[in-house]
Amino acid sequence: MxxxxxxxxxxxxxxxxxxxxxxxxxxxxxxxxxxxxxxxxxxxxxxxxxxxxxxxxxxxxxxxxxxxxxxxxxxxxxxxxxxxxxxxxxxxxxxxxxxxxxxxxxxxxxxxxxxxxxxxxxxxxxxxxxxxxxxxxxxxxxxxxxxxxxxxxETALPDILTAGEFKSQLETQGYVALNVNFDTNKSVVLDSDKPTLDQVVSLLALSPDLRLSVDGHTDNEGNAAANKQLSQQRAEAIVAYLVNAGVAKDRLVAKGFGSETPVADNRTEEGRAKNRRVELVKPKPSVHSASDKPTDSVLLSLLAR
Incomplete structure (x- = not known):
């Protein structure tokens, strides 16, 4: 066969x-x-x-x-x-x-x-x-x-999202799932996934102020600690690929969550497949924005008291 x-x-x-x-x-x-x-x-x-x-x-x-x-x-x-x-x-x-x-x-x-x-x-x-x-x-x-x-x-051939589609999803929902996979128990980026990651490189080139968290996730099969370590290694492998392609290292952070944050039912193969994923996550803005900072006039008035 x-x-x-x-x-x-x-x-x-x-x-x-x-x-x-x-x-x-x-x-x-x-x-x-x-x-x-x-x-x-x-x-x-x-x-x-x-x-x-x-x-x-x-x-x-x-x-x-x-x-x-x-x-x-x-x-x-x-x-x-x-x-x-x-x-x-x-x-x-x-x-x-x-x-x-x-x-x-x-x-x-x-x-x-x-x-x-x-x-x-x-x-x-x-x-x-x-x-x-x-x-x-x-x-x-x-x-x-x-x-x-x-x-x-029967399933449709996976589509490769473009840089523009990545940007749109990040703006509307704050994250986007990457259609990438790894060989069994490995953390090496596959040649078949490089076109997808190249679109991420284009996205970051078009958005110079954008910073991303690369989050790795697994299903709940196997040892939880090993799964978390593997998800971290896979996230780091993707970050390394992007950095080698010219993205500044300080714009990326790799995080491995293992099976801690499932998005589907781990009792079915379909659910486990959905939980085995890598996501690009747009960091949430700081609680204190620039507009919250006191102006010079306010500082002077406080000092004068």
């Missing part, structure tokens, strides 16, 4: 099921990954159950050759039996068919040439809700001890 993605953010050592799914009986999670925007493209031709013919672009996220090209947020996980024995592909596929059906989904395509006898099977299911589509790709092969599950939630 090929998963092409922009960025991933799963804490080090963290093994997580996609939302709504549990680890199959007698199995353990071998690896897992969450991609904010990626493409699942297994090297296989799929036959649509509605037509019994090779899938096309009209049938969903397939190309003209019937290969799956689903894009969006990808939650992928690989399972293996705890005793390392081979999996029963047919049994697992049947289990997933039942579970996905209970979730309101349906089978839409199967791999051309799949064999129920050997358990070498690949299936694509669709869970469709009012304003959301989830494509579920299940890959089982009896001759291996691993099976793969990918849940692709």
């Amino acid at each position: 090929l998963v092409l993605g922009l960025t991933a953010h799963v804490a080090a050592g963290e093994l997580r099921n996609p939302d709504g799914f549990n680890t199959p009986q007698d199995h353990v999670i071998k690896r897992s990954q969450v991609e904010d925007f990626a493409q699942v493209g297994p090297n296989a031709t799929f036959v649509c159950t509605s037509t019994s013919k090779s899938c096309t672009e009209k049938d969903g996220p397939f190309d003209k050759n019937g290969q799956l090209k689903a894009e969006g947020k990808v939650e992928s996980v690989a399972y293996g039996r705890a005793d390392s024995k081979d999996v029963s592909g047919l049994q697992l596929q049947r289990t997933y068919e039942r579970v996905i059906k209970q979730m309101g989904g349906r089978l839409v395509a199967v791999m051309l040439g799949q064999s129920e006898k050997t358990g070498q099977m690949r299936q694509v299911h669709l869970i469709e809700r009012k304003d959301q589509k989830k494509w579920v790709f299940v890959d089982t092969r009896s001759q291996y001890t691993l099976l793969n599950l990918s849940v692709i939630t």
Whole structure:
């Protein structure tokens, strides 16, 4: 299975099921990954159950050759039996068919040439809700001890805000969320996020009096102290990038809050994803403004008393 993605953010050592799914009986999670925007493209031709013919672009996220090209947020996980024995592909596929059906989904395509006898099977299911589509790709092969599950939630390609849009949001709400991510347990700025940060450089060049706090946040998964330290390191990495790009260091401050200030429910993956964020915050004006300072005439009158 090929998963092409922009960025991933799963804490080090963290093994997580996609939302709504549990680890199959007698199995353990071998690896897992969450991609904010990626493409699942297994090297296989799929036959649509509605037509019994090779899938096309009209049938969903397939190309003209019937290969799956689903894009969006990808939650992928690989399972293996705890005793390392081979999996029963047919049994697992049947289990997933039942579970996905209970979730309101349906089978839409199967791999051309799949064999129920050997358990070498690949299936694509669709869970469709009012304003959301989830494509579920299940890959089982009896001759291996691993099976793969990918849940692709259709989302729009993340937009890069311009310097003007950053400025507008800072003026209206006092902060703006940066669409940046980091590799697992890392604090290195990714090449894919540099265009966004370059817009921040432009913003600060256009607003020479503007000072910003770069605030890092995490979800509540893992150790709280480690999360806070990591969020601080990531905020500092962004500040370092901006400084290296020519922004005066005294115009920026890095702050790491860890999981202390969530903006969504940490009990769901969607909520945790929203809580993993970096924000630019415009400092609030001082309580005592320049107009509050006594004038020379007032000072003279006070001294004369």
